[in-house]
Amino acid sequence: MGTMRFGFIGAGNMAGAIVRGMVAAGHPADQIVVSGRHGEAALALARDTGVAAVPSNDDVVRASEYVVLAVKPQVLATVLPALAEALAQARPVVVSIAAGQPLSRLASWLPEGTPVVRVMPNVNAQIGAGMAAVAGNEHATRAQVQVVLDAFQSVGRAVELAEKDIAAFSAVAGAGPALTFDFIDALARGALRHGIPKALAVEMAAQTVLGSAQLVLERLGEATPADLTDTVTSPGGTTIAGLVAAEEAGFSPSVVRFVDGVVNRDRELGA
């Protein structure tokens, strides 16, 4: 399959991360166009990466086989109906990264029969370490979903999921970085309490989280996280004493409650 022409409506944080990642991964810059409301962000992105900034959202649609909607969710209701004519003529695949906007609602703003792929990216895409989930509607072909998976794999990992699972995915991958930042800070505060300066404590904690996560990913299918815990927990030792103390303070249930909290709020907002 040849390189597909991608267009981005919106040139903010997420569009910037994805475009930079795609270009770094070898997607030809001359096969990508971007537009933004005020233009400056699109121009800056074009200057940095060699992609083309175009004046209007209509221009993006006309130039692209895959149109990525990278505007805030509440903006979609005005942006999409305005593009109806251009979309009906060019008939691109529409890719939405808007949080909390189901495929059915997106389709209601689009010409009948439009292939739509919903993606939930995460903030770590900006350093090429993202985790994204992808779900296509009934008009999106396998090959089209694969093109979108490939694009998001250029800025990290990407998996295909049934749309009903996107809320749980969003709790782990979308909101999870916030909990992880809190975890790193809490670990560092623990070290601070025992006399290590905060900046050094944060560096130690972050590198520990990074390495532990890499180990989990490298051993996927061979060892569970719990197996890895067992390898560093000696009988009667210090680590098990710490783990038991954390469980007494509600560590695992509080993490599961975090996921519940995000999923419940997502349901409230989507209702």
Ligand SMILES: NC(=O)c1ccc[n+]([C@@H]2O[C@H](COP(=O)([O-])OP(=O)(O)OC[C@H]3O[C@@H](n4cnc5c(N)ncnc54)[C@H](OP(=O)(O)O)[C@@H]3O)[C@@H](O)[C@H]2O)c1
């Ligand atoms: N950031 C994340 O971690 C994350 C994670 C998952 C999903 N998402 C989703 O990603 C989407 C974009 O988020 P973001 O963080 O990238 O937002 P952002 O940085 O605010 O970017 C939004 C961009 O949209 C542009 N825009 C606004 N109205 C427009 C219009 N009518 N036509 C064309 N462009 C327009 C803005 O331009 P101006 O600056 O000129 O107003 C801005 O460049 C959202 O739907 C969000 O739910 C983000």
